[in-house]
Amino acid sequence: MVYDRRPDDMVRITTPELANAFIDEQVQAVKEQVGDKKVLLALSGGVDSSVVAALLIKAIGDQLTCVHVNHGLLRKGEPEQVIEVFQNQMNANLVYVDATDRFLDKLAGVDDPETKRMIIGNEFIEVFAEEARKLEGVEFLAQGTIWPDILESEDGIKAHHNAGGLPEDLNFELVEPVKILFKDEVRMVGDALGLPENMVYRQPFPGPGLGVRCPGAITRDRLEAVRESDAILREEFEKAGLAGKVWQYFTVVPDFRSTGVKDGKRAFEWMCIIRAVNTKDAMTAEIEHVPFDLMQKLVDRITHEVPGINRVLYDMTPKPTGTIEYE
Numbered sequence: 001m002v003y004d005r006r007p008d009d010m011v012r013i014t015t016p017e018l019a020n021a022f023i024d025e026q027v028q029a030v031k032e033q034v035g036d037k038k039v040l041l042a043l044s045g046g047v048d049s050s051v052v053a054a055l056l057i058k059a060i061g062d063q064l065t066c067v068h069v070n071h072g073l074l075r076k077g078e079p080e081q082v083i084e085v086f087q088n089q090m091n092a093n094l095v096y097v098d099a100t101d102r103f104l105d106k107l108a109g110v111d112d113p114e115t116k117r118m119i120i121g122n123e124f125i126e127v128f129a130e131e132a133r134k135l136e137g138v139e140f141l142a143q144g145t146i147w148p149d150i151l152e153s154e155d156g157i158k159a160h161h162n163a164g165g166l167p168e169d170l171n172f173e174l175v176e177p178v179k180i181l182f183k184d185e186v187r188m189v190g191d192a193l194g195l196p197e198n199m200v201y202r203q204p205f206p207g208p209g210l211g212v213r214c215p216g217a218i219t220r221d222r223l224e225a226v227r228e229s230d231a232i233l234r235e236e237f238e239k240a241g242l243a244g245k246v247w248q249y250f251t252v253v254p255d256f257r258s259t260g261v262k263d264g265k266r267a268f269e270w271m272c273i274i275r276a277v278n279t280k281d282a283m284t285a286e287i288e289h290v291p292f293d294l295m296q297k298l299v300d301r302i303t304h305e306v307p308g309i310n311r312v313l314y315d316m317t318p319k320p321t322g323t324i325e326y327e
Contacts, residue, residue, distance in 0.1 A: 006147050006180035013185040019192035022185075023055060026177045030059040034140055039175055041142040042128055043068045043094070045082040047200060048144025048178065051186050054193040055177050056142055057090050065093040065138070067131045069124060072100030073209030073223070076231040085196060099127050104220060111217040111255075113327035120208045129167050141172035145179040146186055203248045204282075212327040216255035221308060222270060226253045228306045229272045236298055237276075246288045249276035251302075252326050253309070260310030269310040272302050277324055285319040 013019050039056060043049050043066040056064045066086060070079045079096070086092040106119050132138065166172070178186050190200035206212050210226050229251040237243050252273040260267040274295075276288035299312040315322070 003180050005150075010180070013181065013188050016188070016192050019185075019188045022181075022189060023058070023192060026055060027059040030056060030175060030177055033175060034060055034063065037063065037139045038135070038137045039064045039140040039142050040132055040135065040138045040172065041066045043082060043086065045074070045078050045199070046144070046205060047183070047190065047202060048146055048186055050082075050085075050144075050195055050199055051190040051193065052142055052144045052177060053086060053092065054090065054190065054195055056175070057086075057092055058193065062093055064142070065095060065135060067095045067097065067128060069097045069099055069127050069131075071103040071120065071124060071127075071209065073103065073120070073211045075205070075210065075234075076227050081196075081199065085199065095131055097127055097131060099123075102127070104218065104223075107211065107218045109217050113212065113215075116211055116218070116327070117208050120211055125166060129170055132166075132170055139173060140175045141166075141170075142175040142177075145176045147180050147182055150179060201244060203246075206325055208327075212325050213250060213252045214255075215252065215326050219255075222253050222255065225270060225272070225306050225308045226251060229253065229302050229309065232301050232305065233274060233298060236294060236301070240291070240294050242276075242288070242290075242294075246276050247278045247285075248324060249274070249288070251275070252315075254326075258311055262310060267310045269308050271311040271313055272306070272309045273313045273315050273326075274298065275315045275324070275326075277319070279319070279324070282324065283319075285324055287316055287318055290314065 011018065013022055039060065041049065041053055041056065041064060043053050045068065053064070053066050068079065068082050083094065083096060087094040087096075103120065103123055106123055107116060110116050110119060178189065181189065187200050191197075210223060210230070211218060213230075214223050214226050233249060233251055234243070237246065237249055242249075252275060253270050254273065255270075257268050257270055260269060276290055277285040278288055279285040295314060302309055302312050
């Protein structure tokens with residue numbers, strides 16, 4: 001059955017049994033809605049779109065085409081994981097588009113945060129639309145809309161991320177199989193569908209990706225410093241058992257250099273800021289108290305392994321006054 005709204009008496013999905021029952025129900029609902037038609041999905045590798053992809057593969061198999069756009073602002077290893085899981089393991093029809101140069105060329109010299117977001121969002125729509133036009137017989141667009149998206153849209157907190165941004169010639173009917181679920185329920189369903197744990201339980205990641213963690217005009221070398229330092233942070237938090245306990249953690253490399261010393265020589269390089277926060281609703285956030293020995297290890301690895309970084313800082317600012325992301 002396809003629901004427009006979450007039933008008031010719906011039991012929260014907290015067990016594998018409830019998750020599997022939901023999957024069976026939605027597989028049948030998708031089959032009835034789609035029939036023998038084709039479905040298109042923008043697969044970011046995030047929790048919601050990944051769960052929708054896995055659910056639709058189970059329901060309609062090769063009637064689904066997933067488009068994964070690499071805009072050059074993803075974390076280290078993410079495009080490879082999407083290809084491995086969905087193309088190699090689940091045999092999905094996956095169209096991989098490496099649009100790194102296209103996005104970064106458009107972003108060159110742009111330092112205003114909102115302009116950067118607009119360029120990234122608009123260019124993503126353009127790339128996705130170009131790929132959609134190459135496919136024949138697609139009548140449905142699948143989306144990872146979840147219940148909080150709908151509630152926030154109704155409350156005027158944010159615009160509902162539906163197909164409104166696509167060109168008029170791409171007139172798709174929506175397929176939204178997890179739109180009545182809360183985020184924790186989406187994760188339970190992802191578990192039941194057999195998705196990798198680090199994909200199902202990955203921390204929140206902004207749509208513009210690392211672009212908002214590279215404040216100011218994005219340059220390729222500084223973007224790479226963000227990507228590499230972030231990978232080190234994630235690796236060390238995983239080793240320390242913090243990966244599932246801290247709500248969000250990442251690095252930021254501002255467009256600001258300071259004097260340091262490397263190999264006995266002056267090094268005029270960037271600083272890397274580590275941010276780690278805990279929150280229930282993202283409206284307020286508290287700082288994670290990272291053990292000092294772990295901080296020392298992070299400083300040592302980042303300053304020695306990431307080119308262009310000579311200094312590491314820890315952001316102690318809660319929200320308010322500081323937002324979780326920097327842009």
